[in-house]
Amino acid sequence: MTDATDWLRVVAAAVFDDAGRVLLARRPAHLHQGGLWEFPGGKVEPGESLEQALARELEEELGILPRRSRPLIRIRHAYPDRRVELDVWRVDAFSGEPHGREGQPVEWVAPEELPEREFPAANRPIVNAVRLPDRYLVTGEPAGDPRRFLARLDQALTGGVRLVQLRAKGLPEAEYLRLAGQAIECCRQHGARLLLNGPPGWVERVGADGVHLDSRRLASLGQRPLDSRYWVAASCHDARELARAEAIGCDFAVLSPVLPTASHPGAPTLGWGGFAELADAARIPVYALGGVGPADIPRAHGHYAQGIAAIRALWEPVSARS
Numbered sequence: 001m002t003d004a005t006d007w008l009r010v011v012a013a014a015v016f017d018d019a020g021r022v023l024l025a026r027r028p029a030h031l032h033q034g035g036l037w038e039f040p041g042g043k044v045e046p047g048e049s050l051e052q053a054l055a056r057e058l059e060e061e062l063g064i065l066p067r068r069s070r071p072l073i074r075i076r077h078a079y080p081d082r083r084v085e086l087d088v089w090r091v092d093a094f095s096g097e098p099h100g101r102e103g104q105p106v107e108w109v110a111p112e113e114l115p116e117r118e119f120p121a122a123n124r125p126i127v128n129a130v131r132l133p134d135r136y137l138v139t140g141e142p143a144g145d146p147r148r149f150l151a152r153l154d155q156a157l158t159g160g161v162r163l164v165q166l167r168a169k170g171l172p173e174a175e176y177l178r179l180a181g182q183a184i185e186c187c188r189q190h191g192a193r194l195l196l197n198g199p200p201g202w203v204e205r206v207g208a209d210g211v212h213l214d215s216r217r218l219a220s221l222g223q224r225p226l227d228s229r230y231w232v233a234a235s236c237h238d239a240r241e242l243a244r245a246e247a248i249g250c251d252f253a254v255l256s257p258v259l260p261t262a263s264h265p266g267a268p269t270l271g272w273g274g275f276a277e278l279a280d281a282a283r284i285p286v287y288a289l290g291g292v293g294p295a296d297i298p299r300a301h302g303h304y305a306q307g308i309a310a311i312r313a314l315w316e317p318v319s320a321r322s
């Protein structure tokens with residue numbers, strides 16, 4: 001028996017196919033959390049590295065060998081009868097043909113359909129991590145002709161951005177809402193999601209995909225402002241704000257500043273070490289923001305981040321990049 005005070009170390013995998021679907025397995029009815037869907041995986045054995053445990057479990061349960069994998073999220077969850085530390089990896093290439101080697105049903109599922117499945121309680125943040133991309137664009141302030149702003153947005157989306165926060169603190173309400181409508185249309189054309197950095201009530205009015213709460217709104221809310229069909233994200237700067245974002249049921253957070261930025265010279269920064277400590281302890285996916293760009297994505301993944309969030313590094317016109 002496991003000592004009740006111990007954390008049971010588990011590795012699990014979000015295995016993706018070339019069509020972007022993820023592989024689920026159904027837990028046998030007699031096991032812990034039986035009958036629910038899960039990401040294939042199992043207990044780490046003594047002396048095993050996480051990568052070794054991942055390769056062994058995927059071979060035992062699915063008959064595949066991971067060829068390209070990276071950390072996705074680490075979540076600790078206390079069930080009434082056991083406490084698990086789930087190290088979830090994203091597997092983007094593998095050899096072999098996956099099948100339920102232990103007789104368990106397996107199924108390829110599109111990420112957007114995951115919310116309809118029933119998972120163990122620990123899996124809510126994992127499902128969000130699977131559904132979220134590795135970069136989150138925060139728009140620069142619109143200035144002048146909105147057509148220039150929309151052209152830039154289109155350029156970022158063409159470059160692969162799939163999640164956008166419309167941040168335009170300087171615009172009056174009517175102009176913000178008009179721009180939001182146009183930005184949503186632009187995002188739709190690329191299959192991307194748009195979150196409003198504004199009052200949650202605006203989201204349904206313009207048909208956005210969710211809300212991004214700044215620190216002030218996060219502090220003022222006692223509960224999640226929108227239902228689970230929408231994304232709810234929050235800007236955090238320390239453990240207290242992250243705890244608040246989790247407590248009100250946010251889907252993910254952005255934690256900053258990781259590194260010094262041109263917009264806040266001399267401001268104290270977390271550094272990657274400080275970031276990793278907070279992101280690891282968080283129970284929701286966390287993006288790294290502040291002085292980081294797409295080139296930092298692998299490093300972010302090595303520090304418990306979902307990926308990077310950026311204004312400058314994702315928003316500059318391509319021609320202006322060196």
Ligand SMILES: Nc1nc2c([nH]c(=O)n2[C@@H]2O[C@H](COP(=O)(O)OP(=O)(O)OP(=O)(O)O)[C@@H](O)[C@H]2O)c(=O)[nH]1
Pocket residue numbers: 010011012031032033037038039040041042043082084086120121122123
């Ligand atoms: N594999 C997997 N386990 C999960 C998930 N979510 C979750 O809470 N768990 C919990 O993590 C633990 C995983 O153990 P497991 O039963 O898969 O272990 P295993 O493959 O080594 O099984 P075995 O001990 O029967 O050989 C269980 O307590 C399970 O409830 C998930 O998505 N995937």
Ligand SMILES: [Mg+2]
Pocket residue numbers: 040041042043061
């Ligand atoms: Mg298992």
